[in-house]
Amino acid sequence: MNRYLLLLLIFSCLACESNKSASNNIYFTGEIVNPTDEYVVLFKGSAVIDSAKLDGNNRFSFNLDSTDDGLFHFNHAPEYQYVYLEKGDTLLVRLNTQDFDESLVFSGTNEEVNNFLLELFLANEEEERLIRSEYFNFEADDFQKEIDALADSKIEALNAIKLESGLSEKAYEIAKASIDYTYYGYKEIYPFEHKRKLRENTLHEVTDDFYAYRKHIDYNNESLIYLRPYYDFMKSHFGNLSYMTCSHSCGIKGNVVNNQLHFNKHKLHVIDSLVVEKELRDNLFRNVAFNYLLKEHDAPENNKVFLDEFEKVSQNNMHIEEIENLYNGIRNIQPQNKIPAIPVVSFDGVTTTLTEISKDKKVVFYFWSATNKNHYKNIFKRVDKLEQLKKDHTFVGINIKTEPNNWEGIIKNFNLDTSTQFRTDDFEGITNQLVIYPMNKCIITEDTLIVDAFSNIYERL
Template identity: 55%
Template sequence: MARLLLSTFIVFLVSCSTAKKESEAVLFAGEIVNPTSTQVILMKGNEKIDSALIDSKNRFKFNLPSIENGLYHFNLSPEYQYVYLEKGDSLMVRLNTIYFDESLVFSGSNEETNNFLLELFLAAEEEDSAMYTDYYELEPNDFLEKIKSLKNEKIKRLKELKAETTMSENGFELLLGSIDYTYNRYKEIYPFQHKRKTAEENLHDLPKDFYSYRKNLDFDNQHLTYLRPYYDFMKAHFGNLSYMSCLHDCNNRNSESSKQLHFNKHKLHLIDSLVIDKDLRDNLFRNVAFDYLLKKKDAPENTEIFLNEFKTVSKNNMHIEEIENLYQGIANLQPSKIIPNLNVVSFENENITLTEVAKNKKVLFYFWSGSNKKQYQDIFKRIAELKEKRPDHELIGINIKTDFNDWKVILKTLGIDSTSQYHSNNFKELTEKLVLYPINKAIITDNAVIVDGFSNIYYN
């Protein structure tokens, strides 16, 4: 019966799509198997468009009077995925959250564009792995041939799909951009990964036309601003440009005391000089700031110089509050500071602060999310090892981004001692105050005083 109802729903949507040109109204609906949230949120860039509750039959529905044609994404916490929508669309999505991306299927108007976009996303995940294990070792010309083959295969299929369907020009350009920027990003990364993989002393000489695509780069394509391959390419591109320009033009490149500050200031000014689109500028500036603050533990005076430079070139950045909170969070996690007094919840649903949890003992705090089964299984295996290595520490797990009842079920299923586990209902506050980048981080305290605020459970 469930399958019959779903089939009827899909037929309804497909039939609605025939009236696509007669109305600007958009219907976006779907069925979620094993929902992880009570609602679906539709976003365009950083802007929330609407939200839809998931009903008792695990279905949701958006009725939008009119929209701007383009790329959106729908959030089903803690996951999200793209959806391409145009005026008049009637589109259905079905997925199982246990296999979120792999199970996702679109039906209705613009189904070809959306399914192919998802197919490119899944293919890129596999190819990213192959690049690092096999392809970056290749000599430049062999690498270019491999990239060309993979790219041409997808472009050929895209053109065939466009010829066989009613795909719009905007949809076609979005998919073509996804392909182009995916493979051009690999070229930006290649010289550095090739050097690392082959242990060559210097960067390998490249053919003169290796970066020939750069003359056609578009730094103001608002249709691609929030497309992951476009954004990831831009990050790699500016990293490459900054390194190369410093390597050839900067006299103080060998000064260890200022190297990280100098390099990241370089990156800020290159973005400022080339990128036009405001959202893309803000997002790239944010990436530079996070990379510098989190990965490059520079001297405090250099960090202050960087933040002033950031505010100068990135005026009215939409992420400025987040970056200032990150900076303050890092400052508050330095040795000899008291661990932030944040509230967490025990297995018995009692509130307690981290300061109270850490009082009068040595503690190693670690963090995990129920949304990633492999991640938390690996973490608990590692914690079992650390119990033998650190018998003088209590190992305290803090759960994030998981429903409270689901968290309790996971602990019971795995047989984890619940007295050493706590749950957080405020992911944003916890992330900012404890600087949870990456999720594998650990915080070590002695009587609630921080010993190491930026440890990692796999390097203890």
Template identity: 50%
Template sequence: MNKPLLYVFILAFVTSCGTEIKKSPNVFFAGEILNPTSEYVVLYKDEVVIDSAKLTDDNRFSIQLKSAAEGLYHFDHQPELQYVYLEQGDSLMIRLNTEDFDESLIFSGRGKEINNFLLELFLSTEEEIPTIYSYSHLDPSAFAHKIDSLRQLRTTILDVLSKEVKLSDNAVTMAQTSIDYNYYTYKEKYPFWNRRVSGSNSIPKLDKDFYSYRKNVDYNLDELAYHRYYYNFLKTHFDNLAYMGCADNCQGQHFEIVEDKLHFNQHKLKLIDSLVTSKSIRDNLFRSVALYYLINVHDTEENIKEFISDFHKYSSNNKHISEIEAIYEGVKNMQPNKKLPQVLVYDNGENKISLREIAEKEENAVFYFWSGTQKQHFKNIIKRVNELEKLNPQYTFIGINCNTEMMRWQSMLITNNLDLDYQFRTDDFENLKYTLVIGGLNKGIITKNGLIVDAYADLYRSF
């Protein structure tokens, strides 16, 4: 986001009528959703559902709370979500178009100022990531100067807003935390970005002040356990600590650290256990490490078993344990030469059929996945499948749609001239995701006579 736009943003707040005093303990949250992708809007505090509302015929909703703890919430309109900051007395309205969910979102009404600030911060930081990455070729002091300047610019905007609009202390703290941890994350990533762009085999030498902010990091801020920037910082920070710890005390060489995924992720588990005491934050961080390892590493069964043993040792009462166990079972069942699981999907006639049965009908098959709500991905994946069918005529490509309503799914099949005999759908993507260990929709599963050849193929890299 360029500076002129930032200052237009400041002026918009300065001229707003945001000094209205909040009197009622009630909170009113309502709005309009264009091109809805679900019938409901669900309001969450952390992982707990606070309330929900069904869209009316004109795509509007309203939620009224008799009282609400001040803080960060998020609203969910499947498959998208966004944060909202609520205080007693708020009468907050939103308007958005699901075809451009975040960019079209507008807050109005009492409470709009802090929410538009947080939204603008989110959009601008998403926009600036390529620019930040382009700075990573700089030496550490020059990179730090760039990051500190951007952080100060955002802080100045917040200072202007808080002087012109009556914001609560908690709202200002939340906004400042969003700014700080977002830019701290860039510094955690810098050594690895720099090594990548420079082509070096080692990370750059950092001066003693580069990570000076770390002395103020609190690993146990329960109120920020589900805060986007705080949580992302912690994940990146523990990646960094584990790498540096291995470089100093374990294998030592970059390629050895990168290749030994089991050891690296075990190291992260140990660090989290030693530094984090908050139950909620521990659970979430342990879950993050486990999900990454199980879904992305594709290690041997022996190594996976050892990792899960360590996971239970450090986090035996993790609230996400059932999810981790479900994925672990999925990983064990998706090994080469095993039969595809008996997970059920629907064909075009709404008949149930198992993926195993579908796979056993084809000598060589590739299962791929798409969603009706991710239109650009759908276009890209269909284009890619068409290319692969020409390049690899020995394979039958079979599409599995994830959670698109039947009539819309059928319409998309006909509109895009897809072969109805090789298209199926699920209305239970959670079960499909865990059973087949789906980490992203570019995934492909290659089978031969119903047996798994490669459960973790990538449609853009594996052919």
């Protein structure tokens, strides 16, 4: 009986291999129900590999003849998801945009690893709620046991798939890394989340065994750079390392980083000391720069010191233009500067500027896009409430990334005041000049002068 099962397993694996194309081409096709865009765009890392237009049956097709095996992602605006592809693959995906991730199913060669990665993604979303609501309350030993048990169950399932389907070493590596780095990431943030949940004054000490996995971290795995659990882990890991180092040698008081400039410069140097792979280094340096410049709202002179340090440590960073634009944008929207004269179009089709709109009155500019229905519905509710509380201010909506007809339809549907609604097609320009991040941001002006360019529509104005 055992011999029979073994022969059946070998036959099944050979059958899977025989489904591979004899050529090295990769065929990736699919069908999209209720499409939200005309195109599907395929990426490998940050590079666009190809784009495919949907046909009359909402189907698309890619035929790739000169690309390496590995992790890709496909984008059907505004959604995206991973896909693992190897030479000789013929892989089909089907999805419904009204339930994008939950409806997505792969079939064909390498369907096993792709469906497994998708199931991991969905399971992790469910588990995150449990971990944040319950597990972070646990003491370190109990937390570690629960987290390790979750990881072990998934690795057991992956090993069964490998045995049954004959996954390649690279496919197995990526799937296992997706498991490992997800749970490593929870361990990196545990001391901080535990302290916050229990409202304690100090961080708990953990044993060396708690971080035993750090001995196996691969800081330079080119195949994993754009695997979300790997990259998210790296961000948490370097934050933890920098904090712990600074807490012992840089005088962090009361577990609070008082000198954000020093802390973020320190983080740059920790990354520099451990990561060699250029693209991962660049992405991690970018993350530090964006977090510091956007979230800390430090003094302009400190921002300049940070940028100088960034350019010294991260030479020829592929994101340098974006970061310099961010720095310049922040510098230009400091209090008492005039709001930039960015052109926008009114509901009646008349072009004006933000400077003109804000003349001789107090204005709160807020931002919304049709790409996120829940966001704009909540924004409109919040603005309606604020208008009753702040009757001396005019609330002006600036729409981005929305087709004109769709924009007009939303305004009519929600019965908004058309005189205070404007739109722009220049998403990049307005984002760079006004630093629109996050989308809950609002900008308060008085007679064209900026009062606060980093306010939040959900906070007290």
